[in-house]
Amino acid sequence: MHEVLKNSLADKIKLSDEQLVFVLGCFKMKKTKRNEVLLEKGEVAQYLYFVAKGCLRIFLVDNDGNESTRFLVFEGTMGTAFPSFITRQPSVASVQSIEASELLMISHHDYQTLLDTVVGWERMTRIDLERSYIDAIVRIESLISMDARERYHILMKNNPKLIQRLPSKIVADYLGISQETLSRLKARKNC
Numbered sequence: 001m002h003e004v005l006k007n008s009l010a011d012k013i014k015l016s017d018e019q020l021v022f023v024l025g026c027f028k029m030k031k032t033k034r035n036e037v038l039l040e041k042g043e044v045a046q047y048l049y050f051v052a053k054g055c056l057r058i059f060l061v062d063n064d065g066n067e068s069t070r071f072l073v074f075e076g077t078m079g080t081a082f083p084s085f086i087t088r089q090p091s092v093a094s095v096q097s098i099e100a101s102e103l104l105m106i107s108h109h110d111y112q113t114l115l116d117t118v119v120g121w122e123r124m125t126r127i128d129l130e131r132s133y134i135d136a137i138v139r140i141e142s143l144i145s146m147d148a149r150e151r152y153h154i155l156m157k158n159n160p161k162l163i164q165r166l167p168s169k170i171v172a173d174y175l176g177i178s179q180e181t182l183s184r185l186k187a188r189k190n191c
Helices: 002-010 017-025 082-087 108-117 121-145 148-158 160-165 168-175 179-187
Strands: 028-032 036-039 047-053 055-061 067-074 094-097 101-107
Touching: 002 017, 002 047, 047 055, 047 067, 047 082, 047 108, 055 101, 067 168, 101 108, 108 121, 121 148, 148 160, 148 168, 148 179, 160 168, 168 179
Parallel strands: none
Antiparallel strands: 028 101, 036 094, 047 101, 055 067, 055 094
16 A cells, blocks of 8 residues: 555655655555445544545535535545644544545644655645645536536546446535436436
């Protein structure tokens, strides 16, 4: 698993051999089962997860038990209930491994240590956060300004494997549509 992280970092930051050993030492391995919950709503997020294999879902549950997927975190990227991880406050979101996954996790303390001591780590983190923020804004804008068919087509164009890989319930939730609507969209050849 550390090799996947090493390759991901090589594309983003120049580290000496000594720095690389230090960075990799901050990440601990964790294997999860399908649908394993890593963080419950109300807990403080202790870890940031790098997904070596699998997928994490960061989601909210309203008072009626309806789930809303905030983010999906796939291979080669990091994720957690970030507001809780940074502020050290109880999370309003939960984190779930929706597939059996292989993760590398870093504690808040070790994350802060890397930001303070590894040259270039803070810049790399800022760039990753900027990309994530832009992706989130684009997704929010699509939920506000596009109909279900348009959102489905964009997902099919940009990430068709997501629709095949994840359960329909999660895909529908991510798109902000019902499972029935998703089924109808999938059934149409030229919608």
